Amino acid sequence: MKLRDAPPLETLCWLNSRSDITLEQLRGKVVMIEAFQMLCPGCVSHGLPQAMRVAETFSPDDVVVLGLHTVFEHHEAQGTRAALEAFLHEYRVKFPVGIDQPSGKGGAPRTMTAYRMQGTPTQILIDRQGKLRKQHFGAEDDLALGAQIMSLLREGDIEAAHAAGKTNTQGENCDENGCRLEP
Amino acid sequence: MKLRDAPPLETLCWLNSRSDITLEQLRGKVVMIEAFQMLCPGCVSHGLPQAMRVAETFSPDDVVVLGLHTVFEHHEAQGTRAALEAFLHEYRVKFPVGIDQPSGKGGAPRTMTAYRMQGTPTQILIDRQGKLRKQHFGAEDDLALGAQIMSLLREGDIEAAHAAGKTNTQGENCDENGCRLEP
Amino acid sequence: MKLRDAPPLETLCWLNSRSDITLEQLRGKVVMIEAFQMLCPGCVSHGLPQAMRVAETFSPDDVVVLGLHTVFEHHEAQGTRAALEAFLHEYRVKFPVGIDQPSGKGGAPRTMTAYRMQGTPTQILIDRQGKLRKQHFGAEDDLALGAQIMSLLREGDIEAAHAAGKTNTQGENCDENGCRLEP
Amino acid sequence: MKLRDAPPLETLCWLNSRSDITLEQLRGKVVMIEAFQMLCPGCVSHGLPQAMRVAETFSPDDVVVLGLHTVFEHHEAQGTRAALEAFLHEYRVKFPVGIDQPSGKGGAPRTMTAYRMQGTPTQILIDRQGKLRKQHFGAEDDLALGAQIMSLLREGDIEAAHAAGKTNTQGENCDENGCRLEP
Numbered sequence: 001m002k003l004r005d006a007p008p009l010e011t012l013c014w015l016n017s018r019s020d021i022t023l024e025q026l027r028g029k030v031v032m033i034e035a036f037q038m039l040c041p042g043c044v045s046h047g048l049p050q051a052m053r054v055a056e057t058f059s060p061d062d063v064v065v066l067g068l069h070t071v072f073e074h075h076e077a078q079g080t081r082a083a084l085e086a087f088l089h090e091y092r093v094k095f096p097v098g099i100d101q102p103s104g105k106g107g108a109p110r111t112m113t114a115y116r117m118q119g120t121p122t123q124i125l126i127d128r129q130g131k132l133r134k135q136h137f138g139a140e141d142d143l144a145l146g147a148q149i150m151s152l153l154r155e156g157d158i159e160a161a162h163a164a165g166k167t168n169t170q171g172e173n174c175d176e177n178g179c180r181l182e183p
Numbered sequence: 184m185k186l187r188d189a190p191p192l193e194t195l196c197w198l199n200s201r202s203d204i205t206l207e208q209l210r211g212k213v214v215m216i217e218a219f220q221m222l223c224p225g226c227v228s229h230g231l232p233q234a235m236r237v238a239e240t241f242s243p244d245d246v247v248v249l250g251l252h253t254v255f256e257h258h259e260a261q262g263t264r265a266a267l268e269a270f271l272h273e274y275r276v277k278f279p280v281g282i283d284q285p286s287g288k289g290g291a292p293r294t295m296t297a298y299r300m301q302g303t304p305t306q307i308l309i310d311r312q313g314k315l316r317k318q319h320f321g322a323e324d325d326l327a328l329g330a331q332i333m334s335l336l337r338e339g340d341i342e343a344a345h346a347a348g349k350t351n352t353q354g355e356n357c358d359e360n361g362c363r364l365e366p
Numbered sequence: 367m368k369l370r371d372a373p374p375l376e377t378l379c380w381l382n383s384r385s386d387i388t389l390e391q392l393r394g395k396v397v398m399i400e401a402f403q404m405l406c407p408g409c410v411s412h413g414l415p416q417a418m419r420v421a422e423t424f425s426p427d428d429v430v431v432l433g434l435h436t437v438f439e440h441h442e443a444q445g446t447r448a449a450l451e452a453f454l455h456e457y458r459v460k461f462p463v464g465i466d467q468p469s470g471k472g473g474a475p476r477t478m479t480a481y482r483m484q485g486t487p488t489q490i491l492i493d494r495q496g497k498l499r500k501q502h503f504g505a506e507d508d509l510a511l512g513a514q515i516m517s518l519l520r521e522g523d524i525e526a527a528h529a530a531g532k533t534n535t536q537g538e539n540c541d542e543n544g545c546r547l548e549p
Numbered sequence: 550m551k552l553r554d555a556p557p558l559e560t561l562c563w564l565n566s567r568s569d570i571t572l573e574q575l576r577g578k579v580v581m582i583e584a585f586q587m588l589c590p591g592c593v594s595h596g597l598p599q600a601m602r603v604a605e606t607f608s609p610d611d612v613v614v615l616g617l618h619t620v621f622e623h624h625e626a627q628g629t630r631a632a633l634e635a636f637l638h639e640y641r642v643k644f645p646v647g648i649d650q651p652s653g654k655g656g657a658p659r660t661m662t663a664y665r666m667q668g669t670p671t672q673i674l675i676d677r678q679g680k681l682r683k684q685h686f687g688a689e690d691d692l693a694l695g696a697q698i699m700s701l702l703r704e705g706d707i708e709a710a711h712a713a714g715k716t717n718t719q720g721e722n723c724d725e726n727g728c729r730l731e732p
Contacts, residue, residue, distance in 0.1 A: 143326075145326060
């Protein structure tokens with residue numbers, strides 16, 4: 001399988017962030033994107049709470065959690081920035097949330113289309129090199145998600161081990177990474 | 184921190200297994216041990232269901248889940264093999280469960296003492312080399328546990344990368360391990 | 367304690383209903399009103415699901431469940447009829463929902479003020495005579511709520527027994543009402 | 550429908566009670582019996598916690614909650630008094646629990662047979678006159694159960710109203726019973 005670059009995020013603006021966010025800036029970190037709509041019950045009950053747990057469990061130096069408001073229905077009801085701001089405030093969502101750029105013709109917005117998402121919630125994992133590694137529509141188990149994120153985090157370590165060419169023993173390596181094991 | 188070998192399992196017998204199980208046999212795999220008592224509410228509501236989820240989420244070629252019945256109170260009530268067999272049957276616990284060897288003087292049984300466990304449920308993670316890597320009394324989040332298990336699984340890959348001395352690129356490596364990402 | 371009449375519902379319009387609803391029309395039935403805001407997390411996770419369970423558990427001949435959208439904050443985000451319609455559609459709320467009449471000065475709307483509600487969710491129970499019998503801000507247990515509703519339902523039976531002046535025996539009375547016991 | 554008397558409780562002994570308990574003693578109160586087995590997962594996860602909520606929600610002057618340990622399988626594992634005592638201690642069950650009298654031939658014990666129960670958990674409601682009013686195998690909603698219990702409680706009030714022959718008005722009656730509405 002040839003890995004493909006994660007498409008760029010085309011957004012109207014970002015909330016919970018002082019400046020716009022691009023995937024390029026985040027190279028070197030694992031990125032999880034939670035695509036949601038504020039009036040999507042599955043997003044409110046499962047997707048967003050899980051994304052908040054990910055943001056609490058992993059260090060922001062390792063894993064960056066982003067929300068993406070991909071409005072593809074009820075544009076009038078949930079399409080305003082004010083509505084989303086109120087929603088994020090009430091649900092105590094602290095991570096940055098981008099508003100996906102409307103297509104101008106109704107229907108799915110641009111980033112949603114570029115990723116060919118099937119609906120909301122959709123969970124996306126991007127590795128340290130900016131490659132799209134997972135895209136999942138619907139609910140995902142915490143146990144599997146935790147494993148997937150750590151697998152991507154550890155790839156960097158493997159790369160570093162190769163690059164360094166050191167005869168690093170397991171025992172020494174473990175000590176340095178002990179904190180990562182117990183988030 | 185110097186890693187120590189996980190103490191051997193001293194058991195009276197094993198249920199859900201045709202033969203006795205030793206940690207030596209399991210070298211090369213990550214082992215999770217769920218120490219529990221059948222009359223411990225936290226074990227029944229959290230610990231055992233989580234261990235069952237781990238057994239379903241990871242391949243048995245990678246992660247072995249074991250139960251350990253560490254009776255340290257109510258010996259008369261929960262100390263018989265018949266009681267435990269009935270319990271495992273009713274709660275549909277399918278993984279092997281060892282009965283921790285009683286001390287002969289009441290109180291904590293032998294493996295529980297060797298590991299210096301504080302109570303039940305206690306969750307133990309042992310790495311591919313048989314080293315004790317985590318011991319946790321009480322409830323643990325699925326997200327963190329999934330990450331911890333994958334971190335131990337990936338250590339073997341790092342070791343293999345070192346041993347092989349190959350200039351394995353990230354892209355190639357990912358393809359081969361893609362299945363592991365989506366358990 | 368002197369019981370007071372439940373204040374009239376002052377609404378902009380009603381959704382999920384062909385015509386406007388007044389408490390006068392509902393005399394003879396027990397009425398439960400769930401006052402909520404679409405961007406109130408406690409309303410979405412507890413209040414509205416409970417109101418939906420009440421509507422499913424009791425016969426509409428006995429108990430009428432109404433929603434009241436009492437917007438007292440984030441007026442711009444949740445103050446439009448379109449937003450509420452989309453919300454009710456997505457969350458499958460089928461019972462009638464009135465939009466509380468804005469005060470015209472921001473802040474709490476008129477019905478909310480007339481009832482002196484403290485916030486959302488607020489649960490209101492009105493008896494068969496239109497008297498306000500319970501007003502509760504926050505979460506309520508299902509067990510207690512089921513008992514409260516049945517207590518109000520049974521008052522009518524007591525009244526009827528008095529009015530009839532019959533020497534109705536318990537045994538006979540029970541047979542007739544047996545179905546009410548198993549909603 | 551002719552109501553039948555609830556069969557007497559045939560028990561080996563009672564735990565959480567200084568003396569044996571008979572249904573005759575409880576005339577005038579509503580009685581809820583939770584028949585369970587300590588190794589029945591549905592009893593542990595749903596039946597017993599619900600019975601504990603009932604005991605907390607209603608006044609013991611109105612509603613008496615009893616457990617009945619109806620062992621019909623795994624007799625060796627859960628058939629001893631010591632095992633049940635340990636179980637009740639660990640799960641913090643405070644209400645009286647009778648051990649159903651074994652038949653002497655294995656299989657269902659005597660009270661379970663007399664009530665023709667289908668399994669565990671089984672929930673039984675007995676009215677103030679000692680009549681069997683509900684018997685339910687499996688899980689029951691809190692909302693419906695709360696309503697059923699209050700319906701039985703209110704029957705006594707209707708009887709009292711008839712007996713008194715007073716021209717009691719609804720308003721006055723409600724005041725006196727206001728506390729009952731908010732358990």
